[in-house]
Amino acid sequence: MAVVNLFYISLLLILPPLFLLFLLSLIVRPRPVQIPIKKRHVFITGGSSGIGLALAHQAASEGAHVSILSRSIDKLEEAKNAIKLSTGIDVAIFAADVRDFEAVQRAVDEAGPIDVLIVNQGVFVAQELEEQKLDEVRFIIDVNLMGSFNMIKAALPGMKRSRKDRGPGSISLMSSQAGQVGIYGYTAYSASKFGLRGLAEALQQELIGDNIHVSLVFPPDTETPGLVEENKRKPQLTSIIASSSGAMKADEVAKKALEGIKSGSFIIPCNSEGILLSIATAGLSPQRSYLMAFVEVVAAGILRIAALCFQWNWYGSIEKWHKQKNCGVSRQSNLFFSIPLFCDAPCLNVMDKSSGTWKLLVRETGRHFSDVSWNACQGLRSC
Numbered sequence: 001m002a003v004v005n006l007f008y009i010s011l012l013l014i015l016p017p018l019f020l021l022f023l024l025s026l027i028v029r030p031r032p033v034q035i036p037i038k039k040r041h042v043f044i045t046g047g048s049s050g051i052g053l054a055l056a057h058q059a060a061s062e063g064a065h066v067s068i069l070s071r072s073i074d075k076l077e078e079a080k081n082a083i084k085l086s087t088g089i090d091v092a093i094f095a096a097d098v099r100d101f102e103a104v105q106r107a108v109d110e111a112g113p114i115d116v117l118i119v120n121q122g123v124f125v126a127q128e129l130e131e132q133k134l135d136e137v138r139f140i141i142d143v144n145l146m147g148s149f150n151m152i153k154a155a156l157p158g159m160k161r162s163r164k165d166r167g168p169g170s171i172s173l174m175s176s177q178a179g180q181v182g183i184y185g186y187t188a189y190s191a192s193k194f195g196l197r198g199l200a201e202a203l204q205q206e207l208i209g210d211n212i213h214v215s216l217v218f219p220p221d222t223e224t225p226g227l228v229e230e231n232k233r234k235p236q237l238t239s240i241i242a243s244s245s246g247a248m249k250a251d252e253v254a255k256k257a258l259e260g261i262k263s264g265s266f267i268i269p270c271n272s273e274g275i276l277l278s279i280a281t282a283g284l285s286p287q288r289s290y291l292m293a294f295v296e297v298v299a300a301g302i303l304r305i306a307a308l309c310f311q312w313n314w315y316g317s318i319e320k321w322h323k324q325k326n327c328g329v330s331r332q333s334n335l336f337f338s339i340p341l342f343c344d345a346p347c348l349n350v351m352d353k354s355s356g357t358w359k360l361l362v363r364e365t366g367r368h369f370s371d372v373s374w375n376a377c378q379g380l381r382s383c
C-alpha cells in the first residue's frame with residue numbers, strides 16, 4: 001500500500017513539470033538555430049579595442065573572415081597587427097564614425113556582404129544626470145543607440161540579399177547589465193542600452209522571415225581600455241552598485257558572446273549574476289530554448305524576491321552614502337543648523353565655518369540641531 005502511495009505521489013510531483021516542459025517545447029519561438037562563423041564574414045564595430053578586439057581575435061582564430069570598424073585608424077592598424085601576430089590572419093579595417101551614416105554605408109559597401117554583424121561600439125561616461133552636460137547625454141545616445149541604427153540600416157540590404165546562398169545570418173548588439181537594470185550614474189548609458197533591447201526585440205520579428213537572427217549581449221564590468229577611462233570619473237555609488245556583479249576579462253566576455261551568437265540565443269548573459277539577471281528580466285523576450293523557458297517559468301517568483309533584495313541593498317547603500325556625505329559638515333555656523341531629514345543621527349560632529357573649529361550638535365526638533373557640550377551628548381548613539 002505504502003509503495004503504491006509513494007508511486008502516485010512521485011507521479012504527481014514529476015508529471016506537472018514534464019507536462020510543462022513538453023508544452024514549452026511546442027510553443028517556444030523563434031525555433032532554435034545554429035549560426036556558423038567559420039569561413040563567413042564577421043563584421044565587428046568597435047573592433048579596435050576591448051571587447052570588440054577580443055571578439056575579432058576569437059572570430060579570426062575560428063576561421064572567420066573578419067572586418068573591424070571604428071574611428072581611429074591608428075588603433076585599427078594596431079589591432080590588425082596584433083591579430084596578424086597572434087593568429088596569422090589578416091582582418092579588414094574600416095575607419096568610420098558610426099554617427100555618420102554615409103561613412104558607415106561606404107565602409108559596408110567596401111567590406112562586402114556580411115553574415116554576422118556585431119554592433120559593439122559604445123561609449124560610457126558615468127555621472128549623475130544633474131551634473132552631466134546634455135551634450136554628453138546626446139553623445140552617449142548618438143554613439144550607442146543611433147550609431148547602432150546607422151550600422152544596421154547600412155548592412156541590412158546586403159545581408160538580406162545574400163541570405164539564400166549563404167545560410168543563416170546574425171545581428172548582435174552589445175548591451176550591458178546596465179541595459180537590464182537601471183544603475184545610479186548611468187541615466188544616459190542605461191537609456192541607450194535599454195533602447196537596444198527594444199530595437200532588438202522588434203527587429204527580430206521583422207527579420208525572422210529573412211533567416212536573420214538577433215542577439216543581445218549583456219556583459220558586467222569588463223576590463224577594457226574603455227573601463228579604465230570610465231573609472232577615472234565614476235561616482236562612488238555607481239562602482240558600489242555595479243560591484244553586485246563580478247568583473248570579467250574582455251576575452252571571457254568575447255567567448256561567451258561568440259558562443260551565444262553561434263547558438264542563436266536572443267539573450268546572452270556573460271557571468272552567473274548575468275544569468276540570474278537575464279532570467280529575472282526575461283519579460284516578453286523571445287526564447288528559442290524550451291529548457292531555458294522552463295527555468296524562466298519556474299524561477300520567476302523566487303527571482304523577483306532576489307531582485308527586491310538587491311534593490312533593498314542598493315537603496316541602503318545610497319542612503320548610507322547620503323548620510324556620510326551630509327553629516328559632519330554644517331550648512332551654517334549659528335546655533336541652529338538645518339540638516340537634511342535623511343541625516344537621522346541624533347548627534348553630529350560638525351565644522352563651524354566661522355571659527356574653523358569642530359562643534360558637537362544634538363538634534364532638537366525635526367531637522368534642527370543645536371550645539372551642546374560634549375557631556376550633554378555622551379549618552380547618545382553615534383556621537
Ligand SMILES: NC(=O)C1=CN([C@@H]2O[C@H](COP(=O)(O)OP(=O)(O)OC[C@H]3O[C@@H](n4cnc5c(N)ncnc54)[C@H](OP(=O)(O)O)[C@@H]3O)[C@@H](O)[C@H]2O)C=CC1
Nearest residue numbers: 046048049050051070071072097098122176221222224226
Ligand atoms: N567595459 C565594460 O565594462 C563594459 C562594456 N560594455 C559595452 O561593450 C562595448 C565595448 O566596450 P569596451 O570594449 O569596454 O570599449 P572600449 O572603449 O575599449 O572600445 C570601444 C570601441 O568602440 C569604438 N568606438 C567608439 N566610438 C565610436 C564611434 N563613434 N564610431 C565608431 N567606433 C567607435 C572605439 O574605437 P575609436 O575610439 O577609435 O572609435 C573602440 O574600438 C560597448 O558597447 C560597451 O558599452 C558593456 C558592459 C560592460
Ligand SMILES: CCCCCCCCCCCCCCCC(=O)[C@@H](N)CO
Nearest residue numbers: 124176177178221242244245276280307
Ligand atoms: C535577481 C538577480 C540579480 C542579479 C544581480 C544583479 C547585478 C547587477 C549589476 C549591474 C552591473 C552593471 C555594470 C555595467 C557595466 C558597464 O556597462 C559599464 N562598465 C560601462 O561600460
